[in-house]
Every structure is written in structure tokens, then in C-alpha cells.
Amino acid sequence: xxxxxxxxxxxxxxxxxxxxxxxxxxxxxxxxxxxxxxxxxxxxxxxxxxxxxxxxxxxxxxxxxxxxxxxxxxxxxxxxxxxxxxxxxxxxxxxxxxxxxxxxxxxxxxxxxxxxxxxxxxxxxxxxxxxxxxxxxxxxxxxxxxxxxxxxxxxxxxxxxxxxxxxxxxxxxxxxxxxxxxxxxxxxxxxxxxxxxxxxxxxxxxxxxxxxxxxxxxxxxxxxxxxxxxxxxxxxxxxxxxxxxxxxxxxxxxxxxxxxxxxxxxxxxxxxxxxxxxxxxxxxxxxxxxxxxxxxxxxxxxxxxxxxxxxxxxxxxxxxxxxxxxxxxxxxxxxxxxxxxxxxxxxxxxxxxxxxxxxxxxxxxxxxxxxxxxxxxxxxxxxxxxxxxxxxxxxxxxxxxxxxxxxxxxxxxxxxxxxxxxxxxxxxxxxxxxxxxxxxxxxxxxxxxxxxxxxxxxxxxxxx
Amino acid sequence: xxxxxxxxxxxxxxxxxxxxxxxxxxxxxxxxxxxxxxxxxxxxxxxxxxxxxxxxxxxxxxxxxxxxxxxxxxxxxxxxxxxxxxxxxxxxxxxxxxxxxxxxxxxxxxxxxxxxxxxxxxxxxxxxxxxxxxxxxxxxxxxxxxxxxxxxxxxxxxxxxxxxxxxxxxxxxxxxxxxxxxxxxxxxxxxxxxxxxxxxxxxxxxxxxxxxxxxxxxxxxxxxxxxxxxxxxxxxxxxxxx
Numbered sequence: 001x002x003x004x005x006x007x008x009x010x011x012x013x014x015x016x017x018x019x020x021x022x023x024x025x026x027x028x029x030x031x032x033x034x035x036x037x038x039x040x041x042x043x044x045x046x047x048x049x050x051x052x053x054x055x056x057x058x059x060x061x062x063x064x065x066x067x068x069x070x071x072x073x074x075x076x077x078x079x080x081x082x083x084x085x086x087x088x089x090x091x092x093x094x095x096x097x098x099x100x101x102x103x104x105x106x107x108x109x110x111x112x113x114x115x116x117x118x119x120x121x122x123x124x125x126x127x128x129x130x131x132x133x134x135x136x137x138x139x140x141x142x143x144x145x146x147x148x149x150x151x152x153x154x155x156x157x158x159x160x161x162x163x164x165x166x167x168x169x170x171x172x173x174x175x176x177x178x179x180x181x182x183x184x185x186x187x188x189x190x191x192x193x194x195x196x197x198x199x200x201x202x203x204x205x206x207x208x209x210x211x212x213x214x215x216x217x218x219x220x221x222x223x224x225x226x227x228x229x230x231x232x233x234x235x236x237x238x239x240x241x242x243x244x245x246x247x248x249x250x251x252x253x254x255x256x257x258x259x260x261x262x263x264x265x266x267x268x269x270x271x272x273x274x275x276x277x278x279x280x281x282x283x284x285x286x287x288x289x290x291x292x293x294x295x296x297x298x299x300x301x302x303x304x305x306x307x308x309x310x311x312x313x314x315x316x317x318x319x320x321x322x323x324x325x326x327x328x329x330x331x332x333x334x335x336x337x338x339x340x341x342x343x344x345x346x347x348x349x350x351x352x353x354x355x356x357x358x359x360x361x362x363x364x365x366x367x368x369x370x371x372x373x374x375x376x377x378x379x380x381x382x383x384x385x386x387x388x389x390x391x392x393x394x395x396x397x398x399x400x401x402x403x404x405x406x407x408x409x410x411x412x413x414x415x416x417x418x419x420x421x422x423x424x425x426x427x428x429x430x431x432x433x434x435x436x437x438x439x440x441x442x443x444x445x446x447x448x449x450x451x452x453x454x455x456x457x458x459x460x461x462x463x464x
Numbered sequence: 465x466x467x468x469x470x471x472x473x474x475x476x477x478x479x480x481x482x483x484x485x486x487x488x489x490x491x492x493x494x495x496x497x498x499x500x501x502x503x504x505x506x507x508x509x510x511x512x513x514x515x516x517x518x519x520x521x522x523x524x525x526x527x528x529x530x531x532x533x534x535x536x537x538x539x540x541x542x543x544x545x546x547x548x549x550x551x552x553x554x555x556x557x558x559x560x561x562x563x564x565x566x567x568x569x570x571x572x573x574x575x576x577x578x579x580x581x582x583x584x585x586x587x588x589x590x591x592x593x594x595x596x597x598x599x600x601x602x603x604x605x606x607x608x609x610x611x612x613x614x615x616x617x618x619x620x621x622x623x624x625x626x627x628x629x630x631x632x633x634x635x636x637x638x639x640x641x642x643x644x645x646x647x648x649x650x651x652x653x654x655x656x657x658x659x660x661x662x663x664x665x666x667x668x669x670x671x672x673x674x675x676x677x678x679x680x681x682x683x684x685x686x687x688x689x690x691x692x693x694x695x696x697x698x699x700x701x702x703x704x705x706x
Contacts (some may be wrong), residue, residue: 411515416552417562419512420617421540421569430565434556434600 005183026074029053032177035079039180042153052176054167060172065356066294066323071268077177078211135193141186142197145213148184154368155186159215163246163302164274171242171270175211179244182212185226187253195260214245218253218281228259239267241292247275249283251305258286258443261295265322269295279305279334282292286443287314289324298356300329303337303368313439314343317349318383327357327388332368332398341372344436348379352387361398368398376406377435379428465489466511466544466625466656471522473503473510479520480506482681490527490543490624490656491669495692497662499700504660505549508521508629509677512546513539541570545626547614547631553602559613560597563620570621586619589649591642601619607634615643618650625656632666644669664696 001434032053036046061068135142141152149156166176186194218224241263249255255275263269269292275283287297301310316324324347330339345353355374376385387404417427433440433452440448466488473481480503488494498504510517511524513536524533531539554562564579574582580597587594592612602610611634618626628647632640647670651657659672667689675692677685679700685691 265608321534410552413552415514415536415556416548417554417566418536419540419546420562420566421537421549422536422566423537423569426565426569430557430562431554434554437556437600 004029026075027053027056027076027078027174027178031078035178035180038079041149044157045149048161048166049177049179052173054169055166055173056177059173061170062296065296065354066352068268068294068324071240073174073240079180108215122221138191138193139186139188140191140193141151141184141270143184145182145184145215146180148215152184152186155217156184156215157247159217159248160213160248161244163248163276164244164272168272172244172272173227175213175242175244175272179211179213182243183214183216183226185214185216185224187216187218187222187224189219189250190221191219193225196225196227200228210241210243212243214243216245216247216255216257218247218249218255221249221252222250223254225256225258228257239264240270241267242270242272245271245273245299247273247283249275249277249281249308251278252280253278254282254284256284256286256417257299260288260290261297262288262291264291265293265319267292269297271297273297273299274302275300275310276302276304277308277310280307281305283310285310285312285328286356286439287312287326288439289314289316289326291322292324293322295322295324295326297325298327298358300331301339302331302333303339303365304333305337306334307336308334309338310340312339312341312343313442314341315436315439316343316345316349316353318345318353320349320351323352323354325354325356327353328372329358330360330370332359332361332365332370332395334368335365336367337365338369339371341370341374342438343372343374344439345374345376345385346379346432346435347376347383347385350382350384352384352386354388355404356390358390358392359400359402360392361395363401366397368395370398370400372400372402373433374404376400376404377432378406378408379432381408465525465527466658467523467525467528468507468511469523469525471507471510471524472520473506474518474520475506477515480681481510483522484681484683484684485522485678488625488656488658489674491654492673493651493657493659494674495657495659495661495667495672496676496678497692497695497700499662501683502678502700504662504678505629506681508546508627508658508660511539511627512536512544514551537569540566540621540623544627545618545621545623545625546627547611547618547629549557549630549633551602551605551610551614553599553605555603555631557601559599559601562601563617566617567620583616583620584618586646589642590616590619590646591639592616608636608639611635612639612643619646622650622653623655625658626650627658627660631659631661631664632661632663639664641669662696664692667692667696 029050032049036049107199143151161176164172166173177302185197216226247255261269265312277283283301287299288294289297303310310330312328314326316326318324324345328341340356343355344356347353356373359370359372361368372389374387378385385406389402391400393400409428413426413431414424418432440452468484468486471481471484472479474694496504506517510519512533519532523530526542531542560583567574567579583597584594590612596613602613605613606629611631631643635643644666647657657665659670672689672692674690675687676683
């Protein structure tokens with residue numbers, strides 16, 4: 001079976017010539033001051049960065065999960081600015097080599113496919129940003145995070161790292177110290193954005209970390225679906241991604257955040273994502289993790305308001321030398337809160353997938369309901385799948401269900417499909433896409449197509 | 465013609481088929497009768513190239529081409545089809561989409577709408593509800609539904625030779641009649657059938673031209689429909705010693 005699913009990363013792992021300006025490797029107070037100065041930031045942000053840096057220095061490296069001992073933070077470049085005008089509004093303004101990179105990622109197609117707005121991060125600066133006129137007219141703000149800091153200082157200051165506090169863990173603190181770029185999305189009260197909003201991210205310069213910050217505020221009764229897709233080229237040495245996503249879902253609002261993260265294999269993906277959900281509001285997370293050598297990603301939802309809900313769908317794919325340590329964290333604080341988690345993982349060629357999740361039902365969260373379903377599929381007997389569910393139920397009047405399945409791609413299933421004329425590769429691919437179908441079917445069509453295409457590409461070149 | 469020459473097959477180290485020689489015409493209905501454990505299913509899967517069946521010796525030729533060591537999908541593309549006794553569930557894989565891909569693999573390109581038409585037509589003949597097209601392959605199907613969907617796959621893929629492994633078990637009288645009707649239609653269009661069973665329920669509706677009796681991995685008797693009647697009425701015991 002093992003020869004069947006082979007990842008072909010060539011399509012993403014091609015670095016464009018490096019035209020960026022970078023600060024030296026490693027991190028110091030001096031570098032942090034330079035980042036802040038270069039961005040012409042208000043004093044409070046510099047203070048915030050320096051405070052975060054102190055926290056970062058205090059925290060030890062986490063040792064409870066995958067091995068991070070090979071991650072040398074002194075070899076990471078913490079800030080780089082590409083040779084492009086920030087916030088180009090039209091495709092024509094984007095430099096040629098950057099366009100080529102985006103071409104490979106299919107951004108022009110995404111544009112043609114009438115997505116409502118495109119913000120694409122190239123290294124640490126957003127070079128391309130577009131928002132449809134009608135959204136602007138409705139008061140929707142969709143900006144590069146650095147620009148938002150200047151244009152909407154009050155909104156940013158009120159929310160920035162209030163959902164993901166820098167004290168959360170070492171990499172949240174690091175993020176707070178060196179964050180750069182990202183997306184700011186504000187949906188005013190009652191505004192329902194029908195078409196999904198999309199941004200693509202890509203790291204390019206070798207040994208360059210990416211620390212983009214995404215801040216989404218969905219006001220009362222508003223609605224939005226935000227999509228992110230990531231891909232990264234090959235590096236000579238370990239590269240770090242420690243982004244941060246904060247989502248505020250106000251009363252009666254609905255937010256959906258979907259992302260496919262496909263960083264190259266020698267990347268450490270240590271992202272932090274968190275949402276705070278007020279009464280009668282709904283948060284939905286859709287996460288696909290296909291790349292990175294080591295991923296530690298546990299999107300967290302705080303169901304703060306009564307009757308708030310969250311739905312979580314996750315797919316993780318671990319190939320040779322990959323460790324996908326993912327899961328969901330849910331805090332049920334309000335009454336009648338409800339969470340559902342569906343997590344699917346695929347491992348092959350010795351890859352490791354772990355579901356590491358937390359359900360906490362706080363005292364007083366009466367009638368809270370949590371449902372966790374984890375399914376793991378292994379393509380061979382060399383691969384591993386681990387389920388580490390953690391539950392803290394402090395309210396007796398609540399319900400929690402957890403169900404986990406682990407299965408192998410069955411030889412007899414492959415044989416059955418082959419008996420209808422499908423090649424071994426095709427048969428295996430069908431079984432895998434069937435396995436993730438419950439998640440893919442919940443994605444918007446163009447995104448489902450992209451995810452399926454990524455998985456198909458990962459299975460290309462298999463029967464040489 | 466499908467020629468099986470001196471075939472010995474083992475499963476998990478145990479010899480199941482012993483030096484078996486058999487010719488199966490591609491334009492007739494052949495029946496293989498035998499008691500439980502005689503090796504009928506093993507023979508069917510050996511013909512289809514199952515990885516669990518190890519060919520110890522002998523050859524399998526399809527229209528004089530040696531397919532003994534060809535991979536299963538290649539055998540399917542050359543016109544062999546096996547209706548499984550226990551069809552497998554493939555969760556999340558849409559039946560219509562899967563069948564279209566199988567059709568493309570065995571017959572070449574077909575448009576989505578042309579295929580939809582073909583599928584609907586075959587479903588109608590077999591009395592299968594149109595809603596099945598949107599279901600996932602055998603996922604949550606009853607035993608009888610699985611068997612009928614095997615026949616639907618057969619009708620869509622139109623092979624040269626259909627091997628039907630206990631297709632009649634699990635079907636009620638009406639479903640059996642519809643299935644037989646479907647098989648007869650395909651037979652009229654020139655498809656060969658190898659009907660594997662240990663009952664005579666289907667034989668009245670699909671009239672086999674040749675009947676073989678398999679006991680302990682060997683063909684012990686060959687005849688016509690009257691042999692089938694004899695054997696199913698009097699049991700296989702009488703043939704054990706032959």
C-alpha cells in the first residue's frame with residue numbers, strides 16, 4: 001500500500017528569487033524596536049511588542065507535544081519586507097515574480113471565481129488587497145493588519161490580542177513581539193456578507209518566519225465566512241510559522257473561518273487561533289492541515305454567551321517525517337452552549353497524526369452539550385495515529401460525548417474498486433476522498449475543489 | 465473464451481483449488497454449483513486477481529491472452545466483472561460518481577449528462593430507486609440492496625464475462641425476478657455469465673447452458689440443466705466420491 005499515496009510537494013516547494021529586504025537573524029529588543037519603527041507604529045504597539053518579548057523570554061519551550069528541540073530561534077529572520085508596494089489594489093501593480101508565485105497557487109482563478117475580496121500576504125507585507133465596492137458601502141473593513149492599525153486605531157487597540165493573550169504560551173508571546181501583516185476584517189452590526197472572503201498566504205525567503213495577525217470582528221447579528229489558504233516553498237533550514245487568528249463573534253452573529261495550511265515540510269507551524277463567542281452567536285472552524293514538518297494547532301473557542309454554539313471540522317494529513325498534532329479546544333462558559341467537533345486524519349509512510357483536544361465545561365454552564373468525533377485513517381502499518389482527548393466537566397448538568405475510530409485503508413476495499421477497472425492509485429485516492437467527504441462537502445464549492453485538488457496532487461507520481 | 469488450465473490456488477497457505485481445468489464461454493451462461501466450502505468464491509476471486517488468492521500453478525487465459533498475473537484493474541478493463549458475494553462499503557464515495565469513473569476506466573470518456581442518462585436507464589430496468597445514485601457506495605445498504613447495486617454496476621459496465629458470486633442470496637422473489645431480467649438483457653447483448661450458487665432459485669430464470677459441479681476444489685461433474693436439478697434436489701453428497 002505504501003507506494004500508493006506519495007506526496008508530490010514540488011508544486012508548492014519552489015522558491016521564487018528572493019528580492020526582499022530582511023533584518024538579521026535572531027531576536028533582540030533592538031530588532032523589535034526596528035520592526036515597530038519601520039512600520040511607524042503608535043507607541044502602545046511598541047510597548048505591547050516589548051512586553052510580549054519579555055514574556056517570550058520567560059516562557060520555556062513546550063515539552064508536552066511534538067519535539068521542538070531542532071527549532072533554532074536564533075536562525076530565524078523575524079522580519080522581512082518584499083520589494084513590492086504595499087496594498088496594491090489592482091493585479092497590475094503586483095511585481096512579476098510575485099505574480100508568478102501567485103499564479104502557481106491559482107490566485108487569479110480564485111479572483112475570476114468571483115470571490116468577494118482578495119488579500120494575499122507575500123512574506124510580511126500584504127501586496128494585494130481588493131474589496132468589492134458593495135462591501136465597502138456596507139461598512140465592511142477588509143484591510144492589511146498594519147494598515148488597519150493606522151486607519152482604525154481604536155478598534156484595533158480594543159481587540160488586538162484580547163482574545164489570544166500573549167501570556168497564553170511561548171509562541172503567542174513571540175507572535176505579539178514580532179507580528180507583521182495579516183488581515184483585519186470588521187463586519188458591522190447586522191451586515192451579512194454572503195460571498196466568502198479570501199486571503200492567501202505564502203512564505204518565500206529562506207529561514208523567514210511568518211507572524212501574520214488576523215483579527216476578525218463580527219458585530220451583533222452580522223455574518224461572514226473568511227477563507228485562508230497557505231502554501232510555502234522549500235527552505236534549507238527550519239522555518240517557523242507562528243501566526244495568530246482572533247475572532248470576536250458578538251451576540252447573534254455568525255462567523256466561519258476556513259483554512260487550508262500547506263506549509264513546506266521543514267516548517268514548524270505553531271499557529272494560535274481563538275474565538276470568543278457571545279450569546280446566541282455561532283462560530284465555525286474548518287481546518288485543513290496538509291504540510292509542515294511539525295504542526296501544533298488547536299483552534300480554541302470560548303463559548304462565553306448563553307446559547308452560543310460552535311462547529312469544528314478538521315482534516316490533517318501526515319506523510320513521511322510529518323507530525324500533525326492538532327485538535328480543538330472548547331470552553332463552555334454560558335448556559336445551553338453547544339459544540340461539535342469532527343476531526344479526520346490520514347497518516348502514511350510513518351507520518352504521525354494526533355488529535356489533542358480539550359473540552360471544558362465550566363461550573364454553571366447548565367445544559368452544555370459537547371460532541372467529539374475523531375476518525376483516523378492509516379494508509380500503512382508504519383504510520384501512527386494518536387487520540388488524546390481531555391475533558392474537564394465541572395457542571396454536572398451537561399452532556400459530553402466522545403467517539404474515536406482508527407482504521408486502515410483496507411486491501412479488500414482497494415481490490416473491490418480495482419475490480420471495477422480503477423487503478424490501485426485511483427482506488428486509494430477515492431477511499432481517502434470518501435473518508436474526508438463529510439468535511440469537504442461543508443466547504444464552498446471552489447474551496448472543496450481546491451482541497452480535493454491538493455489531496456489529488458499529494459497522491460500524484462505514485463505508480464511511477 | 466476464458467480458459468483455466470491446471471489451476472492450483474491457495475489462500476493463507478491452504479490449498480483451496482486443486483489442479484482445476486475449465487473453459488468458460490463468453491457467449492453462454494455457465495453455472496458453477498457446489499456445497500459451502502467447495503472453493504467457488506476462491507475460484508471467482510482467483511479469476512479476478514484478488515491479492516488474497518495465491519496462484520500456486522496453472523494459467524488463466526482470456527481470449528488466449530495470459531492474464532494469470534495481471535493486476536485486477538487490468539482484468540476489469542479487459543472485460544471481466546465479479547459481482548461480490550459480500551460487496552464492500554466504501555464510505556463517502558458517491559455511487560454515481562464512482563460508477564462514472566469506473567465506466568471511463570473500462571470504456572473511455574463519457575460526459576456527465578450522457579452517463580446520468582445511462583445510469584437512470586439501467587436503474588429503471590433493475591427496479592432500483594433513482595435516489596441510490598446519490599448514496600455512497602454500499603454505505604449502510606442492506607444485504608439485498610448491495611446485491612442489487614452489484615447488478616447495477618454490472619449493467620453499467622457491460623463486461624464480456626460477468627462472474628456472479630451468490631448473487632441470488634439475500635434477494636426476495638421480486639428482486640430476484642428483476643435481477644434475472646437484467647442479467648438476461650445483458651446476456652442477449654452478448655455477455656457471458658458464470659453463475660456461482662448453491663441453490664437452484666435463479667436457474668429457472670437464467671437458463672444455464674453448461675453446469676459444472678465443484679466439490680473440494682475440483683470439478684467433479686459437468687452437464688446441462690438437468691444436472692443442476694439433480695444436484696440441488698439430491699444434494700452434493702452423492703458426488704463426493706466421484
